[in-house]
Amino acid sequence: MLLLQAQQVARVFGSDVLFSNVNLDIKDNSRIALVGRNGAGKSTLLKMIIGETSPDQGQIVTKKDLTIGYLAQTANFESDKTVLQEMLDVFEPLKQMEIKMHHLEELISNPETAQDSEKYTQLLNQYDQLQHDFREQNGYGYENEVKAVLNGFQFPEEFYDKNVNDLSGGQKTRLTLAKLLLEKRDLLVLDEPTNHLDIATLSWLENYIQGYKGALLIVSHDRYFLDRIVNEVYEISHHKSNYFKGNYSDYIDQKASRLRTQWKEYEKQQVQINKLEDFVNKNLVRASTSKRAQSKRKQLEKIERIERPEGEEKGPHFTFKSASESGNIVLSVNDAAIGYENHIISSPINIDLRKHHVMAVVGPNGIGKSTLLKSVLGQIPFIKGESNFGSNVQTGYYDQGQQNLHSNKTVLNEIWDEHPNMPEVDVRSILGSFLFVGDDVQKVVHNLSGGEKARLLLTKLALQEDNFLILDEPTNHLDIDSREVLENAINTFTGTVLFVSHDRYFINKVADTVLELTPQGSNLYLGNYDYYIEKKEELEAIKQAQELENQPSIPENTNKLSQKQLDYKQSKEMQKKVRKLERQVNQAEEEMMKFSDQKDSIEQAMTLPENFNDLEKMQALQSELDQVKKLLNEAEETWTELSLELEEISE
Template sequence: MIAITNLSYFLGDRALYDSASLHIKPKQKIGLIGLNGTGKSTLLRMINGEFQPDGGSISKSGDCTIGFLNQDLLSYQSDDSILAVAMQAFERQNHLQIQIDKILHDMETDYKDDLVDKLARVQEEFEALDGYTIQSKAEAILEGLGFVTDDLQRPLRLFSGGWRMRVMLAKLLLQKPSLLMLDEPTNHLDLPSIQWVEKYVQNYEGAVIVVSHDRAFLDNTIDVTVEVANGKLNYYAGNYSYYLEEKDQRNEIQRGAYENQQAKIRQTEKFIERFKAKATKSKQVQSRVKALDKLEVVDQVVDENAKVHFRFQFTTQPGRHVFQLEDASKAYGEKVILDGTNVTMERGDKIALIGANGRGKSTVLRVVAGDEPIEGKRRLGHNVMFTFYAQHQLESLNINHNLIEELKYANSTKTETELRTVLGCFLFSGDDVFKKIKVLSGGEKSRVALAKVLLSQANFLLLDEPTNHLDMQSVNILIQALQQYEGSYIVVSHDRYFVENIANKIWYIEDHQIKEYPGTYQEYEVWVEERGLVSATSAKAVVSSAPPQGKSSPQPASNGSAQKTNNSRQISNEDAQKVKKAKKQIEELEMKINNLEIDKKTVETKLAEPSVYNDAKALADLNRSYADLKQKLEKATEAWENAMIEVEELAG
């Protein structure tokens, strides 16, 4: 269908492509991957005819049609309704509809046989092109992409860039080109819409090329992976997971070939150096020099899987409860986000807040941060220090700072060497650390802002779509950093691979309540699927969707205290005093438990040192201290539990 042969393309004196080749076959689903800046989007634009190659050729079959979804479409605006914009895909059908309308109008005053014949011919072609179903097709795709029926007649210009992109995607899908090219299609989609597009691409009859940093989306949609690296297009006959395995094997082979060749080169150079002055060996020396000149050098394997070798620590330990909402409600006019919800977050919780756009996920983060007023109570726990990351906060970076200066501003206690280490974790090396913020790309600014968040000494992080604009390598680095982070966090993200690797609990908003699933995202998906099956087969099961006894998957929790009932008893003054006293005791016990846990950890660290086992007295003292701390911790924990039970009983 499309043949790319010996393609070359230069940016200044840098070869983006150098004699690269690829054949795109009908119905192939290709994932185009590579680090940022390697030229993935440039290749799509060359295939689309927008850019011309500097060498080689891109040839297409005569019947090849191309649809290209790119980020430039974000700026497209129109006063037409989104339904009308999507239906622009049906160019011929729309033209025929105009003709039909005109003929019918003319026939109202001049009923002639030739008009009747013309109408019959036009209607026949219109029907053959499924003209009577195009509106329902457009409506189905728009609603699959997250629009509600009431949105369809609203003008496109009233929607944000992300929603306009969905309309342009709908238009492309309706055109059904023989090659569909999607450049970061999941960037502006929520999770349900991503899953809908996945199914559509899986069943698409034409060929597809996808540029994406969403690993789960690639795994679920493509059957071929093409890696852009070193100016070449490297072909792998499988999805992204297959590519990772196959590339490891290729790298192992290349590493062996490189090491063997280097050993041979060193041996040859040693021979040349040793015998170059001897006339009797000049022929052999010249032969080896020529052999080295002609040698096709095997490239050294570059490890693109950067590892984080830095512990992101904080000095202040929080109490047991990090955050609480009690009977919290939030609405914007008639749009209700939360209605009397209760939620409690414990120390060590690593929570992903997921769901469709419009449910209020970002609003919930702002409520937690205290940036949104609510009805009800919002409480931060003892010693909780939080920081908030969101895309709009990239604007708060000081554009005149270099990277070192910007990180120094976030944490003045770190040395320049330590800050360089952190920047190295986020793929800034060498002189990159002296770049001004104002010259960075969107993705680079995101990495700097995330590094600042992790250096902030906060023990509670709020992260709103932190993987936006990050390539796969950067996402992998963020995953490692969050896995090493010892505090608590709430993350809003639509990246399933990211969520699966960083969250131990899932929050979702349902019926204006924050609800909790106490497990990983993969377990949550299984539970949702099971709940859907139960709901479809039994209306009674909707009331109680918890897994039956004996199931291994955890049940979703209703966060916070139990629902209030009309016959709740009034708390007497005496009981109120007892509650107040118990709550004070709980706070004191939490601080005591926290200090005991720190002391216990210190003793454990000392016990792990080999040198202590050479000193019998020191070892005995440490063991006694450890046993004493353990006993005190158990008693304090038991007292805390009893105090909690007392409060619950008194509060009714």
């Protein structure tokens, strides 16, 4: 069933068009991501959808009595009630039903009622129906449901009696989302729902939201979250909307494939047009060929011109370089404890970070990840233990609090004051690569958005040319395109990186080791985020199997227990095999895309006049093309075999 439809909607500001002709369909089971650069108009479109504003053109059509829940980026949750009272208010209709049930119970148990059989039967039927409705709406379990959701959002019991107005901004945002989930609206519209959530809470939210019965429309920079939740993507780009079927990774692949196809069609038509134009220009004035030239000109006029494909919108582009090499050992931390005022929050912590490695630090909120980075830098002393840098290590630090900026300086002076010998034109050029162009460089730092401050900090970091980067939540405030540029910058960096991040997609892309912080200290995993999760699940499976083995044996239950252990182990082994196959399938897909691009590039080169008329060049290109086709066929065969195997296992 169609819940909501955006039909040719537009937002314009005078002669400036933010977006136009945007179409969007939301059905009762939709799982939709809305993506696009910062400033493309995503939040503006969401406000139209929830009815807060109206489109300048087009219309938003909704199903009758549609209920919508909306989470804004910044929740303004004001309430004099306690956390628990606020959540229980969602179930006020159930409370009233319960009161009515108790009232009916009193009437039914009254001796006078029993004497009137007709009234007694009527009350009994009314009570049965009410009890059925109460049970169907989880009347006997809603209090447990509230507590489960609060626990999932990291609100333990000691928060239940806390006043909502006394919560922090991040806690209010989490509480707003918790209440929206409990209200079970027909459509949930979520603008950056993963802000202020640690990895554990994100994982819980993903599992919970997958069972949500209503429709979802989500704006998020968390690509891992989108991959797990959505199956449709609407993109706002170049002031219009584009639709893609699948999750975020599917969208990236389809977008690249669609652009390649558009360029192929465009270039093919351009070759045809150029040939016709060339023939007309050469033959129109000749009497012997004039008629043919006129015919070709008519043919040319009838061609429906394909517009030049629009590439990626301009984004930041930068790299990290190191002015000198460090020694092989970059950082050593030995039996350290971190915390505040002699209160230890994690111990013992051990790190042996070598040159050229990228280490991600993960753990729940409050475990001390940022504290660890500051302790390594000497800003907060270790409670015990020590850390040491290796030889010739030069550190650059990205502070998530953005305290390394001077609020009263302009963007230009923030950079130029630290590099006074650099010509102004060079400073402006570097700032331009981070999207500070024209009058942007005269903006005062305290007036910048969070994303602009993040890009300015990265500008400063890139100019320092340090060989050891320590980054605290570097993807905060960055849009997806800027995150991808940062990923590429780290992946091509010849130095060493230690970073804290909640962005699991980002960790997967750049980290080769993961350091997990727990109250019991640090644990090292030699891989990316998916590897870390896989090994954690394996360790948990071993632990649970050992606990089952250590249970007191009961003769009559021996076979059942062994079978339970066996089933559990088999399930975990199957999950491991599926994840491995999924990685191999993705790798094969990337190989296919790479070889397909190479094939297209060679074939395009073979159509160029300078190559077409050169026999030696054509032979070399043909040889190269044959080799690439062979590799492409092998990749396709591998992908087919792996996909079939994955499909069989999944069934």
